[in-house]
Amino acid sequence: MTYSVAVSGASGYAGGEILRLLAAHPDVEIRTVTAHSNAGSPLIEHQPHLRSLAHLNLQPTTPDVLAGHDVVVLALPHGQSGAITESLSDAALVIDAGADHRLQSVADWDRFYGGDFHEPWAYGVPELPVRGGKQRKHLVGARRIAAPGCNASTVSLSLAPGVAAGVIDPRDIVSVLAVGPSGAGKSLKTNLLASEILGSANPYAVGGTHRHIPEIRQALAAASPSAAGVSADEGIRISFTPVLVPMSRGILATSSAPIVPGATDAQIRAAWEDAYAEETFVTLLPEGVFPRTADVVGANTALLGLAIDRPAGRVTVVAAVDNLVKGTAGAAVQSMNIALGLPEGTALTVNGVAP
């Protein structure tokens, strides 16, 4: 069977990456691409790297245009997908690459986003440890999926094994991320101009204001061993600082948390090894080896390196992810494959494009 797909937000970076992956997917047909202000123009004008899709034209993002597809992928600005999704058929698989269906807490939504709250959907990070297994189980057969925030899934994958195993204390997490500007989208903002980014490192959303913070807290609470023992509000505390650096794509997240008293080095390392031993797209590197973002460019791979820093009393996990693939579009396609019963890795690669 070939599934028909519509992708909205197709002229942006996330939409473009979803199209790049789906263009190589043997079981789907990209039938419709939509956009807002760019509707009416050929896709290739906005995505000149997608040569195989040069025949597609951008249509407006309306319920009518999106109707009648087996799969609808929404890559819209935050706050815009909620209204549209209500008009889509229950039978269609709908994947939202925006934030509208990620958070379970209305209070978090109000504080970090604002506007209408929409119900949470199955969270599209299959490998994430959750109580009683992996997040994957919630994606099988799902018809509504919320693809993750790129920074959020990177940090959550980095620390969830240690939280689940009870070897790190989630009440004093510190994450600092070097991120490429493509995560901010194709937005015309002065601070995203090349002249501002080249040769510079630029922090933003410093001091607890980044929108991915509640998403991380929610994911780590879901991984914690006891539902009663940890709440996302009280039990998970995170100092989170993203820094824009001059690479178009990639996230290098350095996350640390205090070692729980009594946890041995073997127990700590085993927590991560056990969590990801069977996973294709999340890999714990050997002791003493740490990843770089170049190794995952274009790939659906999350590479993790783990250090147990006894003098500092902390476990440090360094994770490399391509924000547009494993962080967004790859997560969407992998989740789609699971939901549709296809082999999970279809159209996804573990090998990066380096150098």
Added chain:
Amino acid sequence: MTYSVAVSGASGYAGGEILRLLAAHPDVEIRTVTAHSNAGSPLIEHQPHLRSLAHLNLQPTTPDVLAGHDVVVLALPHGQSGAITESLSDAALVIDAGADHRLQSVADWDRFYGGDFHEPWAYGVPELPVRGGKQRKHLVGARRIAAPGCNASTVSLSLAPGVAAGVIDPRDIVSVLAVGPSGAGKSLKTNLLASEILGSANPYAVGGTHRHIPEIRQALAAASPSAAGVSADEGIRISFTPVLVPMSRGILATSSAPIVPGATDAQIRAAWEDAYAEETFVTLLPEGVFPRTADVVGANTALLGLAIDRPAGRVTVVAAVDNLVKGTAGAAVQSMNIALGLPEGTALTVNGVAP
């Protein structure tokens, strides 16, 4: 009076930057430049940007060649300056840009560097709060100065005010730094090749192994309010992770530490404001403003942004420094000015070269 200067390691990045600054210094004459394997060739072959010094030729780095200068600046690989400095005249001002004379603890030297230990010299970070004032007082009239490690001085300047004021707890510091590769010197290593660095973020020395860790602990212990209360070994603990990013120069250090119970926002902010209000080259930015490295390229400026993150329970300081200027060569020249009784800012600029 014009001071005669010799610069060794003149074909490297640190040596080149010292020369760039001294070339604009009205009170010095760059009389001698030396190198190791490049001795015998014109300086301009190795530093093609230093057009005003095109007449200088590299001589070998020997005591004889370095003798007879008012000022000798050593920009040699770690472990090489110690032996040379012993042969230099006591009357000369000697500034070591290497690590050989930075550490007070033999145990730290043995653990992080190894080889012969050399006596600590006056530490070249004038603005650093120390018990009873600023580090500047130790530089007045000094004849032996240890310029700081670039990452070390950046982190120390970031946190020392809070440690000195007792508003942050130095036992759980976390620092993650985005750094440019010029800090690693002009070394022929595969991981420093452009193809490896471009488009990528690369962590190194993860998990407590970086050589600047004991230097930071030492500086923060010197800033702590009570000599008895904090030792560099026990009282200062730091998780330290540098990440190479694709910019030739610059350090963007994100450092955080727990807020001491009871410390008010006003007390916290005042700690940093008071420490740097009178300083020309270290500036605390207004609330909500954070620095980027582009703003300090070529400048002797350290820019700090401060966030009080109550939900995380931490103070976060983001600092931007040009590793080759404020981190190395500017620190050397500023310290030289103080030692010689010249205006402290001679030949140094506060304005960066941006974009």
Added chain:
Amino acid sequence: MTYSVAVSGASGYAGGEILRLLAAHPDVEIRTVTAHSNAGSPLIEHQPHLRSLAHLNLQPTTPDVLAGHDVVVLALPHGQSGAITESLSDAALVIDAGADHRLQSVADWDRFYGGDFHEPWAYGVPELPVRGGKQRKHLVGARRIAAPGCNASTVSLSLAPGVAAGVIDPRDIVSVLAVGPSGAGKSLKTNLLASEILGSANPYAVGGTHRHIPEIRQALAAASPSAAGVSADEGIRISFTPVLVPMSRGILATSSAPIVPGATDAQIRAAWEDAYAEETFVTLLPEGVFPRTADVVGANTALLGLAIDRPAGRVTVVAAVDNLVKGTAGAAVQSMNIALGLPEGTALTVNGVAP
């Protein structure tokens, strides 16, 4: 049938890219990888982005190790493949990514390379116009193939249609190329260090010394309409200047040549349109559209933009190519597919990885 493959020079950039492409090839098994100084270590230590090949270990590059494979790909420094190829079985398909088997002229070899001359092999640029058709015809069933120089094939593809159609004068070609440093290989040279490349544009081999010049002249002579009318020595003259710019991969070649008197705009444009209308991997963009290298990263695509500049009297062709794919590894795999009778585009993509 599955073809067994050995790749030598597997720890370098060209070798790594060949492996990345072959790892996704359904008809080959990568059985052997070899290296020189890195022999004995796991491939993944040198190519950490090739996660699917983590099981392979580097063996020494010897005739014994390379024997017994259906396909041998050599990615060795220039001058090293010639000796090895003589020991390989005639039945094996041997593809040399180095220069040893590219040139037909002993004089050119002596002048630009030196050392032992080796016989020219079928040139691995299938789409290149040659008298009586395309270069592809020489690759069908070939057992010895010389993959092209990345700059050479880019410029040759840019101008061959106009030479073949007689609408541009090949006696005054000017090509200036913005190139990424990966084309220079994983060599430990000071000018390839990240600190030297970041934020800078660096010309090299200025003034007629670059080794790809005779290769271009040879290719354009082969495309010229009359064998008698144009010789590579006299009839093709090219001013060729490559400039290293801060991107890890990519070639943006701007090539121009005088318009032959009398040639109309329609004739000029038709020359390129006709040459590439049926090609999958070489595309002439619409009038007024010009390519950028981002659009071909990771892809086997050459994108060409054509301008007819009457005031200057020149046709200007701007070509974008990924030097490691269409310029090297993709050319090798595409040529291999043709030689083995497989679909030409197997394991190759037309879509780039952007942004």
Added chain:
Amino acid sequence: MTYSVAVSGASGYAGGEILRLLAAHPDVEIRTVTAHSNAGSPLIEHQPHLRSLAHLNLQPTTPDVLAGHDVVVLALPHGQSGAITESLSDAALVIDAGADHRLQSVADWDRFYGGDFHEPWAYGVPELPVRGGKQRKHLVGARRIAAPGCNASTVSLSLAPGVAAGVIDPRDIVSVLAVGPSGAGKSLKTNLLASEILGSANPYAVGGTHRHIPEIRQALAAASPSAAGVSADEGIRISFTPVLVPMSRGILATSSAPIVPGATDAQIRAAWEDAYAEETFVTLLPEGVFPRTADVVGANTALLGLAIDRPAGRVTVVAAVDNLVKGTAGAAVQSMNIALGLPEGTALTVNGVAP
């Protein structure tokens, strides 16, 4: 005497660089800074690297605000300065960094810019050979100066000596430039976003449409030995292609022209040596040496490398310039110094900031 200065367009890149240079100028006081949409806000919000000017606030760009200064520097978008300059006092020195007063030909203005034509002012490239000397002579005592286009002055300085000496033929010039995006200003355009520029080379204005073409033709015509022999329209023809590359600032221009029959190598090299032997800010590098843009970052230096390529029949000149300094702001300040009778190099440096 201290000259009072007003700078308009002070929130942009060119305006910022003018301020950076003037902030170090001992003979001027920056009294007024103006902007358009940013008027009313502190300068430091838009130029966070100009710490020494943190006390200045942006005022609106009106004749009243600009009145009463000894020097007015305009860094406005093309087409906006013409109207303003008419209202300024004849006694004031007015320097226009825009294009409005550069071109002598109304036809060129209409074709490449359009809108109202304004009279040409003294062209601010002091070292440029013109018939009977250097352009400097037209700047002494001038009260109206047109600072050059950055690409135009780079190419003109590259080739004017050969045109003046009659050793190259200006009827078939080819220039290809690698340029940083800061030359395009702080404009919110999609193609200037960091994600579009990083890791990519992007040509623009291909095929004879760039606005600097008539400016180059005009400058080279002025350098030609006989006023009768060469007209800017007929006698100077140039194929000009700029390519955006991922560096914030810098121009690396590769320009070539046919060797005039009979010109010897010695005559050719002497043309450039003689032209620039006495110049501080334009330097011909030794034979076989070519410049890179890193060597001139922040400096007022133009570095030229010259190759005589006999097989190609062309002279190739590679020039490196910082587009914001020698290409714009440095040219303005150098011209100002000449006009005011100050030492020409005041506040300008020959040394670049590298790496």
